[in-house]
Amino acid sequence: MEVGGKRDPPTASVIQKHSPSPEVVCHATGFFPKEVMISWRKDGEDVNEDVELRETLPNQDGSFQKRSILKVPAEDLQKHTYTCVIQHSSLKEELVLEVPKGGGLMPIIVGVLVALVVLVAVVAGIMVWKKKNSGERRKEADVKFSENRFTLSNS
Known part of the structure; x- marks a missing residue:
């Protein structure tokens, strides 16, 4: 003042x-x-x-x-x-x-986008792996279940 x-x-x-x-x-x-x-x-x-x-x-x-x-x-x-x-x-x-000559936001944006793509790929890979493995387990369980069946018949 x-x-x-x-x-x-x-x-x-x-x-x-x-x-x-x-x-x-x-x-x-x-x-x-x-x-x-x-x-x-x-x-x-x-x-x-x-x-x-x-x-x-x-x-x-x-x-x-x-x-x-x-x-x-x-x-x-x-x-x-x-x-x-x-x-x-x-x-x-x-x-x-x-005015600073820093790279601005572009390197940060590119880094975040690359990280997101990698994250999506990893999540997709895990989902495919789980789906594939859960299908094989069901088949194994079906086979074991059928092996343990007993058939009763009247002779």
């Missing part, structure tokens, strides 16, 4: 969202006064396309928050360095957050 010229700097985070379309969200919060600039850079160059800048909203404590959303293909996140740049009067220099 600004009291007698005091200014509160923003705290910021970058979040990757993967569906329905890949996007990166830069969120700044807890700053005062209200005026703030959030921009994006790709390999050090300003990005102006596919950027959605949301309105500045008040927090309950009198500070403010703002977010900017960059729509960017996952492949581009791997090939290029993207940064969110925040400028505020409380900061001596701009706040720069780099």
